[in-house]
Structures are given as C-alpha cells and as structure tokens.
Amino acid sequence: MSNHPRxxxxxxxxxxxxxxxxxxxxYLAMLENRQMRHLFIVLLLLGGWTACTSTQEDTxxxxxxxxxxxxxxxxxxxxxxxxGVIKRANMTKAYEAEVRExxxxxxxxxxxxxxxxxxxxxxVIAVISYLEDMPQFNAGKGAVFTYEGxxxxxxxxxxxxxxxxxxxxxxxxxxxxxxxxxxxxDESVHVMxxxxxxxxxxxxxxxxxxxxxxxxxxxxYDSWKKARAKADAxxxxxxxxxxxxxxxxxxxxxxxxxxxxxxxxxxxxxxxRIGDAPIIGAGxxxxxxxxxxxxxxxxxYFIRYxxxxxxxxxxxxxxxxxxxxGDEVIYxxxxxxxxxxxxxxxxxxxxxxxxxxxxGMYRGFVTPSKRGVAIFDDENx
Ligand code: ASP
Numbered sequence: 001m002s003n004h005p006r007x008x009x010x011x012x013x014x015x016x017x018x019x020x021x022x023x024x025x026x027y028l029a030m031l032e033n034r035q036m037r038h039l040f041i042v043l044l045l046l047g048g049w050t051a052c053t054s055t056q057e058d059t060x061x062x063x064x065x066x067x068x069x070x071x072x073x074x075x076x077x078x079x080x081x082x083x084g085v086i087k088r089a090n091m092t093k094a095y096e097a098e099v100r101e102x103x104x105x106x107x108x109x110x111x112x113x114x115x116x117x118x119x120x121x122x123x124v125i126a127v128i129s130y131l132e133d134m135p136q137f138n139a140g141k142g143a144v145f146t147y148e149g150x151x152x153x154x155x156x157x158x159x160x161x162x163x164x165x166x167x168x169x170x171x172x173x174x175x176x177x178x179x180x181x182x183x184x185x186d187e188s189v190h191v192m193x194x195x196x197x198x199x200x201x202x203x204x205x206x207x208x209x210x211x212x213x214x215x216x217x218x219x220x221y222d223s224w225k226k227a228r229a230k231a232d233a234x235x236x237x238x239x240x241x242x243x244x245x246x247x248x249x250x251x252x253x254x255x256x257x258x259x260x261x262x263x264x265x266x267x268x269x270x271x272x273r274i275g276d277a278p279i280i281g282a283g284x285x286x287x288x289x290x291x292x293x294x295x296x297x298x299x300x301y302f303i304r305y306x307x308x309x310x311x312x313x314x315x316x317x318x319x320x321x322x323x324x325x326g327d328e329v330i331y332x333x334x335x336x337x338x339x340x341x342x343x344x345x346x347x348x349x350x351x352x353x354x355x356x357x358x359x360g361m362y363r364g365f366v367t368p369s370k371r372g373v374a375i376f377d378d379e380n381x
Pocket of ligand 1: 082083242243244245265266276277295296297298300
C-alpha cells in the first residue's frame with residue numbers, strides 16, 4: 001500500500017492549460033472596448049511568459065494544489081534523546097554543542113537510509129544504534145545503573161505497515177538492544193523477550209554481545225553512587241531530573257511508518273522494573289493509518305496512560321490531527337496526572353510534531369527540505 005499522492009500525469013497538465021486558454025479567449029471575445037481588449041492581451045502575454053519561465057515542477061505543483069496531501073515530503077524522520085529538567089543554566093556550552101552535534105549526525109544517518117529508499121524501520125534502527133553508542137544518552141553505552149549497580153536495557157520497534165513489533169527488556173550484554181528488538185519482530189513468533197532468554201536469542205541470531213562493563217561510563221556511575229548513598233534511595237530520572245532515553249520515528253519513500261525506542265530505564269530501578277520504552281502502545285507505536293510515536297519520560301505514567309497508542313487512537317477514531325492528538329495526551333492527560341515527558345511523532349503525511357511538558361527535550365527532525373535540532377523549550381523547530 002502506498003500513501004503517496006498521485007502525481008498528475010502530463011495529459012492532465014495539458015488539459016488544464018487548454019481549458020484555461022479557451023476560457024481566456026472566450027472572455028477576450030466578450031470585451032467590446034478596444035483599449036480593454038489591448039490591456040487584456042498584454043496581461044495574457046505577461047501570464048504566458050511567466051508560465052513559460054516556470055519549471056515543470058512548479059506547473060505540477062500548481063495543478064496538484066487541490067490534492068490534499070500535496071505538501072507531503074518524500075520522507076520524514078524525527079528523533080529524541082530524552083526529556084526532563086534540561087535548562088541552559090544546568091548545561092555547559094561545550095556539552096550543549098556536543099549533544100547538538102551528535103543529534104545532527106544521527107539525523108544524517110537516518111536521512112541517508114531514507115534517501116536510499118530503504119524502509120522506515122531501517123532508518124529507525126540506524127539512528128538508534130548510533131545513539132546507543134553515544135555515552136551522552138541513557139541507552140546502550142552510558143545507560144543508567146540499577147539499584148544493584150548493573151545496567152539493564154529495554155528497547156522496542158514497530159512497523160506501521162502491518163503492526164508487526166518486537167521488544168526486549170532487562171537485557172544486560174547486548175550491545176544494540178534495538179537490533180535485538182528487530183530480530184524479535186522479524187525472526188521470532190513473539191513480540192517481547194526478556195532477561196536471560198532474550199540474551200540467548202541474541203547470541204543465536206549473531207548479534208554483538210559485550211561484557212556488562214561495556215555500558216559503564218564514569219558520569220553515570222557517579223550519579224548512581226550519589227543516588228544510592230541517600231537514605232531514601234528510590235528510582236529516579238537518569239540524572240538531575242533528565243531522562244536520556246533515545247527514540248526515532250520515520251516515514252519512508254513508500255509512505256510507511258516505523259517507531260523505535262531504547263533505554264537504560266531509571267536510575268536505581270530494582271526488582272526487574274520495566275518502563276514504557278519496550279512496551280508497545282506505551283513508549284512505542286506505529287500504524288500507517290495514523291502515526292508513529294516514540295516516548296521519553298516517567299515510564300510508569302506512559303504505561304498507565306498507554307501514551308503512544310492513545311495518540312494514534314485519537315487520530316484514528318477521533319479524527320484528531322497529529323498536533324491535536326499529541327498535545328491532548330502530553331499537555332492535558334499526562335500533565336494533569338503528573339507524568340513528565342514528551343513524544344516525537346510523524347503522521348502518514350510526513351508531518352512531524354514533538355510535544356513535551358518538561359523544560360526541555362533533546363530532539364531533531366529532517367525532511368528533504370528542512371532539518372533542525374533543539375534542546376530547550378523556547379526553541380521552535
Ligand atoms: N521512559 C523511560 C523509563 O521510564 C525513561 C526515559 O525516558 O529516560 O524507563
């Protein structure tokens with residue numbers, strides 16, 4: 001199924017021009033005043049000259065203007081690197097520049113996949129695999145620590161074409177959990193695998209396995225030590241009120257959607273706690289009929305409010321636009337409930353919307369004609 005608007009064929013363009021010319025000639029014949037006739041002829045010639053100097057693309061755009069999906073880009077992609085108390089005052093200029101550079105590079109990686117005509121989920125996997133390698137984010141290398149001082153990773157991916165999905169939770173030695181989620185989606189009869197079993201499945205499918213120590217960064221370890229030292233040590237956002245989960249949504253050249261999310265979860269999580277990131281419908285969802293969504297925030301709220309699916313459902317059953325659906329869920333439902341976080345979304349027309357109810361969200365987007373990266377809430381993308 002392709003959702004792309006049908007480009008008008010050349011016959012349609014010619015017919016359209018012919019109709020316009022005959023209408024003009026009829027009007028000319030009706031004019032009795034000589035001066036008016038001359039003025040009209042001059043205007044016609046001017047109009048003709050403009051039409052001749054315009055490109056064929058302009059002509060097609062003109063004719064296709066009545067097609068409602070005319071503004072849909074050939075592809076679209078958005079990504080996030082977590083939301084939370086992300087303020088200028090809490091961040092050095094150097095760190096800010098570093099994060100922006102990584103986000104911009106991730107956009108290029110995803111865009112290259114889409115430009116090459118590859119499916120949306122391949123762009124999502126490429127972007128998230130890259131971000132899982134980047135220590136700035138709470139996914140893969142640089143993941144937060146559990147109460148016991150280990151790293152337990154969660155990830156999920158979903159394809160909007162056929163609602164196929166794969167997810168993993170509590171994995172400790174898989175370098176790229178998002179790639180494991182893809183294997184679960186495409187090479188198992190299940191949707192979600194966890195812990196040791198997921199790890200065995202990863203080995204059997206030839207994925208890169210690393211020693212648990214690979215995920216450790218000193219920055220995260222220090223945060224863990226400080227958090228753990230407190231008498232009332234309980235699960236918290238990854239660092240100083242920042243979530244650092246990564247996610248990506250994309251629409252490919254065939255008009256198909258995909259979404260993916262990867263995380264280390266929350267600092268000091270224990271008892272095998274699982275957040276929203278690997279839960280289809282909470283942290284990740286994609287349906288070609290509506291939109292693709294990836295979330296970041298306080299996972300327990302995103303699970304209870306089935307955030308990612310709720311955005312899609314509001315579009316599908318409530319005829320809401322992407323903006324309306326996303327804003328209702330993030331600014332009304334979640335905010336009211338006390339759930340901090342945000343989402344990145346792309347709809348079937350390649351429209352992107354990235355609402356969040358926190359001070360900031362690491363985010364970026366790219367289409368053939370526009371791109372942008374932002375961190376704080378006063379930056380408009
Ligand atoms: N949503 C993630 C979780 O609750 C945390 C995050 O977004 O950083 O596990």
